[in-house]
Amino acid sequence: METEEIVRKLDKIEIHTDQISLVSSPISELSTPLETPETKNDDDKYRFKIPLVTVDNQLLATLVEVSDVTPNEEKSDTDMNFTPIKEKQPHNYEEEMDCDTQEVKLPPIDFFIEKNVIELARSSWRGSTKNQRFLKGCLWSPDGTCLLTTVNGDGMHVFETPRDLYEAESISPDRPLDCLNSAVHIKEGGIVYDYCWFPFMNSNDPATCCWLATRQNEPIQLWDAYYGDLRCSYRGYNAVDEVESALSVAFSNDGCEVIGGYKKTLKVFKTDVPGRDYNSITIASPASALARNSEDNIIAVGSWSANITLLDLREPNYGDICQINQHRGGVTYLRFLYGRNQLISGARKDNLLMLWDLRRIAEPVLTGQFTRTVSTNQRIYFDISSDQNWLVSGDTSGIIHAWNLNDLSAVQEQTYSVHHDCCNGISIHPDKPILATSSGQHHFDLNDIMQCVPDNNQNGIKKPRENSLIIWWCGKTMSA
Structure with missing residues (x-):
């Protein structure tokens, strides 16, 4: 040509x-x-x-x-x-949603086509009454090579994906179980409130291999995923000029900005300008969760006051776009569906995940289809597959819930019992039918991590407590 x-x-x-x-x-x-x-x-x-x-x-x-x-x-x-x-014109995503032709679309991934999921790898922590080592969520890196998690009292850990999974299309049920060992361990103390990967993290480019974390009594910190070094800090200050800890943290979609959610403000930092230079946006309630839409102009701010506030970052001085008040408890996690004007929210001690359409925000699109068990105040993570076809979540009963989003008029659910304790974290691999889950919670009657205690729901039947990070295969399996 x-x-x-x-x-x-x-x-x-x-x-x-x-x-x-x-x-x-x-x-x-x-x-x-x-x-x-x-x-x-x-x-x-x-x-x-x-x-x-x-x-x-x-x-x-x-x-x-x-x-x-x-x-x-x-x-x-x-x-x-x-x-x-x-010159390239700006996208019109509303027209793009209504258009029948999709020029570029990620290929669908075959999730949950078998009745069971296969355990691939595991790492576990022991604890005691004084030092309970329960996990607090897990996140795959954007390139799928690393898995990040935090452990109560044991800092942050980065694990490498088993090498045989990089090119795997199917897995044998007899595959040996791998033992996960930390490639990077940050032994910093204090409660980790929130963390997230750099959106363009690529293991072939060490400069992009980093994540953000916000901890108790510390500023927002950027950590190196190769060596575990602290690269820089983003310091937010309160009204009396004291360093304030962010409750939630997020990158912008282009990675150029760092957004910290504080008790009374949102603070927007430039990624390449660490320190105390930031723009401050006043909010009414503490920012317990953050999410940005795919167009990168609207941010959803969850609060312990059980409301969600939508802000336009292009004109923050104009105030809120709207507020959503439907959850029973404080909002703990938010996710936008990529390329759509839809938001999913979850809250503590609230069994419902709610799907919102930003063009009709008065009521949720679906009210009872996404149900899970959440009986504690801890954050129970959920995740969306890269092809936007699956929504998955753990719950306090140790069960994985998977919902097919292809047909919202008749949502299909699949469940898998995978943990003996609370499944607080779940993350879908960006390219493969692989899940990572984390388990554990604070037990006030715990003398040892493997001590058996009565389960009131099972009439005295005893079960062990579990603090584990597990990788699961949820795709095709090899026939015998």
């Missing part, structure tokens, strides 16, 4: 993806037919990278400028025989 034909077709097609960028500068720098780096000679004046993407069943090449133009030899637009590509 000739250069002029490629440019003319690209000029008419809008590709919605963050991974592909069109040339926005004039095409006057192009004077030779397209070439791949492999076929380029050393004396060439121009270099191009040509990623391929499927659009309407056709393979199109998109140009990515690498600025290798030889000095003093640039040509003007009048020297060219074709029209420059137009």
Whole structure:
């Protein structure tokens, strides 16, 4: 295909993806037919990278400028025989939702197609009455190579994904169980309130391998996932100029900003400017949970007052967009469905997960379909698969709940009993049908982590307490 034909077709097609960028500068720098780096000679004046993407069943090449133009030899637009590509326009996501054609879509992952899930790897902690080592959630890294968790009284741990799972399409039920060992262990004390990965974390680029954490009596801290070093701190101050701990923390979708949720304010830091330089936004209630939509302009702020506040970060001085007051307890976790105007919220001592449509916010879209058991005040995490087809959550009974979101008019639920204790954390691998779960809770009558105590719901039947991080396979299994 000739250069002029490629440019003319690209000029008419809008590709919605963050991974592909069109040339926005004039095409006057192009004077030779397209070439791949492999076929380029050393004396060439121009270099191009040509990623391929499927659009309407056709393979199109998109140009990515690498600025290798030889000095003093640039040509003007009048020297060219074709029209420059137009600059990329902002996305209109509402029109995109209503459109039947989807140019770029992540392939679906086959989750929960078997009756059982297979345990792949495990790590457990022992404790005592004074030092109870229960876990507090877990998060896969964006590239799927690492798993982050926090342990009460034992800091933060990073585990590596077992190597045989990187290319696995199916798993044998007889696969040996792996023992997980910490690749990085941050032995910092204090309660960890919240943590999150850098959104573009990639193990091949050490600069991106980091996560944010906020702890008791400490500022927001950025930790290195390679060596466990503290990279920098983002310090928020209260009205009397004292360092204040954030209750929740989040990156912006582009990774350029760090947002901390405090008792009376939201503080927005620039990621590349640590210290005490920030913009402050006043809020009415403590920010116990944060979530940003895919367009990165609206932030949802959960509160222990059982309400959710929506703020437009482009005009924060205009106040709240709206407030949602439907939960029975304090809001502990929030997640937006990517590419949709929908929000899912969960609260403490509230068995319902609620799905909200931001265009009709007065009532939740679904009120009784997403039910789990939450009988304590601790945060019970939930997660959404990368293809947006599955919602999963743990509960205080140690059960995994999985809901298929393909048909909201008849939501299908699958349950798996995986822990003897509270399943407080759950995270879906970004590329594989793999789950990670964490378990444990504070037991006031605990003398030893393996002491058996009566279960009131089972008429004296005893069961052990469990503080574990487990990786599960929930996809295809090999036939015997």
